[in-house]
Amino acid sequence: MQSCRLQDIRPKISPSCVPQKVLGTMFILLVWITTVSPLVILPEEPTVAQKKCQFSGKHFKGYFKVEGEPVILRCPQVKSWLWPSMPPNVNLMWHRNDSAQLVPVGEDARVHVKDAALWFLPVRQGDSGTYICTLRNASHCDEMSVELKVFEKTEASLPFISYRQILRLSTSGLLVCPELSDFTHDKTDLKIQWYKGSVLLDEDNKKFVNVRGTTRLLVLNVSAEDAGYYTCGMAFIHRGVHYNITRIIKLRVNKRLEETIPVIVSPHQTILTSLGSKLTIPCKVFLGSGDQSTTMLLWMANNTNIETAYPGHRITQGQRQEYTENNENYIEVPLIFDPVKREDLNMDFKCVVSNTLGFQTLRTTVKEATTFSWGIALAPLSLVFLVLLGIWMHRRYKHKIGKTYCSNLLNPRHQDFQCHPTKIKEIK
Structure with a gap:
């Protein structure tokens, strides 16, 4: 085997030396990585706990409780019926506003976290304060506070x-x-x-x-x-x-509320509209001086509730309005089409109102508004007729003038002479 010597330095390297040089270089690199890399400190990415949490404010509902009784505060960001289906990667924590210490999870402590709620078993007056519920996952952090006030039962x-x-x-x-x-x-x-x-x-x-x-x-x-x-x-x-x-x-x-018999004053029995357009049909009910809150008003389609008849919400029942005009009470609920389709033309829409004193319904149908009009159709014919009548009258008038002129111009002895306006010019 040919030896590889360094003293024979020539531009051309022997093929037998290449594997040895490669192995030597790899060994040196391995030693360098093993000894030097532990000393290199790479920058750490911020953890979820280090990320800034968004504060969503104080929950509108405050808790006013009696000392010595069990109290459960629900995390305002999580509804109780949603908690069992919460993703496992969501981390929920409670802490008091004036303390950085988290409330423990488990049932051993008097104050603990269980099923997304903060439990006090029992609550004490010293527990009064603001409690913050924090929800975290890998990409989001949200906080909201709840106010608790504990009173002595006096x-x-x-x-x-x-x-x-x-x-x-x-x-x-x-x-x-x-x-x-x-x-x-x-x-x-x-x-x-x-x-x-x-x-x-x-x-x-x-x-x-x-x-x-x-x-x-x-x-x-x-x-x-x-x-x-x-x-x-x-x-x-x-x-x-x-x-x-x-x-x-x-x-x-x-005091007991007074009621009157409700009377539907609108809509009309037939509503004209265009297919594909948006349509609103208000149902307006007159109550006089009667109470508005005890009167029920709704729309139906072929004796079915609108929500059931149109689950896709193309046709919906609008928001109920209660108002007063000239010291008389009214309620109104609109029926909204978005848009009107041909199938609605065969539907029986009905406004229904009732209270303890009366019941009334009013049916209405939607019809397509036609663009054909006899007046528009006959207008061109009338114009043609007037033009032809004008031409006829003009010719008749010229013919009458020619006859009169001829009778005055020609000798009475020439009875067989035919006189025309064009021939009068030639005679001249």
Whole structure:
């Protein structure tokens, strides 16, 4: 085998030396990478935690709770029914506004995070403050705050922790024990106790009926004396610990609303339009001095609701409007076509209005407006007729003048002479 020596330096390299030189160069590079690369510090890309989070403001709903009871704050960016289907790569965190410490996940702590909600078991007055819910994924970060205020259950705090509800005088109505869905969604034997002031409303009460299995209390023949504070409560057991949950309702009794028989004043029975155009047909109802809120007004197509008849929303029922003209009450709901199609010409559209005193319907049909008009069609014929009549009258007039001139010019003895205006010029 031919040896490769460095002292014989010539432009031409022996082929047997090439593999040895390549192997040597690769060995040197490997040693350099192994020893030097650990010393090179590459710049790190910012992590999700380091990215700036967008603050979406304070949630409109504030929580006013009673000390010593369970409280659940829902993350305002996530609806409760959407949380089970949230993507696994979404990270949800809670923290208090005046603390950088995150609320722990799990059920061991008194305050913890569970199913996208912040749990207080139970809540204390010191928990009052602003809590921020943070949602993160690989590309987005969003924050929103929720206000919590905790009160001691005293008479002075009733205006802050009570829920306002209204019933009408001389009617029967329902009171609802509010904001219990977080504690009742898996209950089949729901039991709610009702109090008026401090008096328990038992089953034998003829005035108040506790609707079993629901969160409602039926008040019969409402009177002015029924106004005041009501308390509803239920028991809640979590991990073997018993809690009491109460809600306080302030009932206001208003005068009974007056109703009148509704009268539909529009639309017309036939609506002319063009195919492919957008059309709005308002249904206007006169109520006089009657109440507007108790009157139902809607549109139907072939005795079917508009939403069912047109699931594609090409034809929709517009927003309800309530207004007053000359001290008289009206309500109006438009029917909107976007656009009108030929199939709508055979549809039976009906405006329906009803309340406790009356019921009325008004049918209307859509027809295609024709562009043909007899007046337009006969106009050219009339013009031709007038031109021909003018020509005929002009010729008749010239012929009459010629005859008169001839009778005066020619001798009476020439009775057989035919006189024409052109021949008169030749005689001259």
